[in-house]
Amino acid sequence: MRQTVHPSRERGAVLLVVLVFSIMATLLVVTNLKDNIVQERAAGNFQKQLNARYTAEQGMYESYNKIKAKLKTHPNSTVDILKGELPGRANGAIKGSHFETSNHRIPAPGLLMLASRGHHLEGAAGLNVAFALLGQPGNDIYKDAVVACDGLTLNGSGTIDSYDSSKGAYGDNNKGKNGDVATIRPDADVTLTGDAPIRGDVRATGNITTTGTSPISGNVHATKNVTIQGGAVASNRVGGNVMSGGNFNLDNGNVAGSVKANGNATLGGGASIMSNDLLYGGQGTFADSEDKKYLQPGYKGNPNVQEVATGTCDPIGMPGLVGKFTGASQSLTVSSTQILNLQPQTNSYDSHNGWKPPTLTSSNADILGHSGPVYRFDDLKVNSDGKLNISGGDVTLIVSGDFTLTGDAKVNIASDSSLTIVVKGKTELSGSKIFDSATVNGAGIRDNGKVSMSLFSAYNLKDGVILSGAANMYASIYAPLTDVKLTGSGDLLGSVRGKTVTASGAGAIHYDEALGLADLGDEHARPPVLALRDWLWL
Template sequence: MVIQSLRQRGFTLIKVMLLSSVASVVVFAAFKDTLVQERLSGNYQKDLNARLLAEKGVIERGQALKAALINNPNLTLEQAVQQVGSKLGTGELDGTSYNAQLSVNGDEVAIASLGQRYDDQAQARMVSYFKYTPPERSSVFQNAVTGCKGVNLAGSGLVDSYDSTQGSYEDTKTNNGDVNTVIGDADVVLNGHSPIMGDVKASGVLYLKGSSPVVGTVQSNTGIDISAGSGVRVDGDVLTQGFVKHNGGQITGVLRANGDVTMKWGAEILNQNRSELDIMYGGTGAFQSSHMQDGLHYSADRFNVNPEVEAVRVYDPSSPDYDPSNPDKECDPLALPLNMPSVIDSNNNYADFTVGAQTDYVFTPSEGRYIRGGSGTWSSSPADIYLFQHLTQNHGQGNAGSEYVYGMKNMKLTSDGTITIEGGDVIWLVDGDFKMTGHTSITIKAGSSLAIFVTGKVDFGASGIVITEREGMTDSGFPSLSIFSSYSGQNGITLRGASSVYAVIYAPVTSIAMRGSGQFYGTIRGATIDATGGSGVHFDEALKNFNLGNGGVVTPAKLEFLGWRFESGEDYQAPDEDDE
């Protein structure tokens, strides 16, 4: 029995050893499997880190490219890519990095970013594609009259529009002669008999006095005051965030006011388009017994509802250094006074230039010379004018990328002197006053243009005339005559006399006075506009295509995501091009 017991104990020991061996094999197998799984997980984590780093590089460079295009709308796609450049960056984890680079192919840009974890242990290259849409531009000259701080049309001149690219004024005249102000609390006063064939928008109060009719919508942020009268006063709608005082005459559209409304005897709202309500107002109403719609008096609750009229824009956000606290600058989307020193050097050695009695002078883009009354020639000089970066001056010189200009201290045309502009686009830089007196004339030949930059006053005398043989824009995109004034005093530009003139006038920080009976074709933008007599303004809608500097950017450039793909040592399946 003892021997049998010992044998059983020995066999039990053998079984335990066998079971321990099997368990050890199982444990070691499990350990090995766990080690493999850990390494696989680690490699996957590294690959995932590399992918995320590659994506980070694409996102970072994409955001930088978008910011560059928004901050400087004048950059081309190639210039923006060059400015942004490549980027070497790191991640939050140790041993992570990315290298993002950009390339351009037509209107598409590719951002290729290589993400890495522990250098070459894990790498992933992501390539994303974007389509570039350039900024949409429009001219700052969208209206017949823009008086930033106020407009006073006190004469009998007609304000309307036409399109010089489609024909003459008589053949193409339309009702788009809009008048507006852009600075807070800037009033528009329509006095006498100055018919407006277009919309009128005032950031301040809009006064319709005398018998001035408006064929279009009138809109104000502060209020609208229609004087006593008869007949049609507004052939359109009346819209305001403030009050309305309707003292007489007819409104053919509807009346909408966020504030109070007062209507006197003889005041009517015709609502010719049959809108649901003639009138809506958010304040109090004072009406006569005849003021009703379908038997319901205008004082009823149905009409006493705030229409939430939108505001007239009282600033110009297209200004390159927009600041609503600075009204002068907000009247000046081209930032002219700020940049005039780059156009006309204050330390110049310009001399006065005068064309007087029995003197005829001719300017071409390259040379000025006497035809009568003098001798000698004058060669233009190269310059870089920031406003013309989107235009190419027709000057016939070797350096196509520069403008060629004539600099003078004061420019005076007196007695019976004449000046002729021919041969292309002529540019004058006047560091002083520009004045025409006597029976003088400037003739701008067909296909040519004259651009004047002036720091002093501009005075077109009563007998001086400007003849443009072909109104509108030249083939190179310049208006026949354009005047850019940085003068900041009163009466910086004065137009007198009975002769008509075609011009673009941009004088954002000075007042413009129209004192004669001559007709003005083109567009006017000034701090204030004061027109008396019979001066009419006929807006050339072709000038909406006159693009200058940064002004007039309507929508910024856009980058539209097209698709992506990954490239790495792993077996990633790239998407088909059709799927992108």
């Protein structure tokens, strides 16, 4: 007998199946929601932790920058002093974050262990970094060929370039383009009216004006105006870039690099910017029709050229240096056929006609971080064909009056020795054989870091240092309180710093790049650097 199934029962079974599947789907959705919530929370925690690490890195970065800035302004800072520069607690760059910095510990002398703890909401991370405080050899005083505090005038015909005395004598295989010239006090100009090629950069805190034919191989940077006039139409006037905080005027000749001027730009009929890279913020005046393109908007706009950095004219402090030398001294003249031999502890002489110098006794003193014997004089003159021989080590002369070398006077400095002269009065070097010594062809920096021939002038009136000799000489000349005039035909190897500097002779200036490694004592040493030694995430 066939059994009949009622339709309502069939519908009930279908509903039950649908309900079962709905419940299973709901359970699956709920499970996935729970997993998503767990994953979202995990992702959120990871993001908070990651942001905390970023914030800890920010704290370490800001600590490092503050310590670097402190070392730049106070290079003799100890580790304990540097610890005081840490920013401590501060807000992080990410909203809701902050960091805390501290000195973790000092595991060894000269090491600085910094700790930075970053927080973002519930996330936290720590970073420990160990730095070593490392001294750098050399100094920041002898870093340019010519430094003129209040103004520089070059109207001679000698080249200004560079070489490295540690590699031997100046010559074809030892010539460089680091013969930089600069002014460092506000509103100090550089004026070039001669035919002296400058193989280096020119920086002026005032104006740079060239009216002669002197080409500049490097960059030109002036706080005020740059004016280049004179010279041949096809000549390369500037081999690098030009940056002017004021106006730029190129009468003729070429600029190889770019030109940036906050003010007006003027190009004469024979002028050309080889790179076609010009940006100026004022009015444009262009003589050649092809240069009218610079009137288009793409070339107009203030480039915001920064001012040339100013600095201290006398970082050594000459009044204080000469002020600590007191006591008895005497004048000395070494004249025709007379020879004076000076060593650190002893001295002797050779003479004709019965010449005998006064008794000379050295005394110990500290000069630029070096303690050693010095000889003191009221005045020191070497003239005619008199000779001053330096040997046996480092010799220092303190001259409270004038220092003069004239005629065929000669100063010989042995290759194992150095001569440091500190002069309070005037200095005049006009001999034909002055400083005819091993330093011209040999190393300018001795093994102990001393410069083979250094002249420090504390004279504070006009025309305190005059060089008019015909012979080549090696010397680092430091005269920040007076004018330095170079009128001779002999080459100067070394460097020059003066209140003003005027070079009108035919002699060249060959900057010795090795002077940057000279030891002028801890007070004038290059700032130490922080070297990364180790780091650890916590």
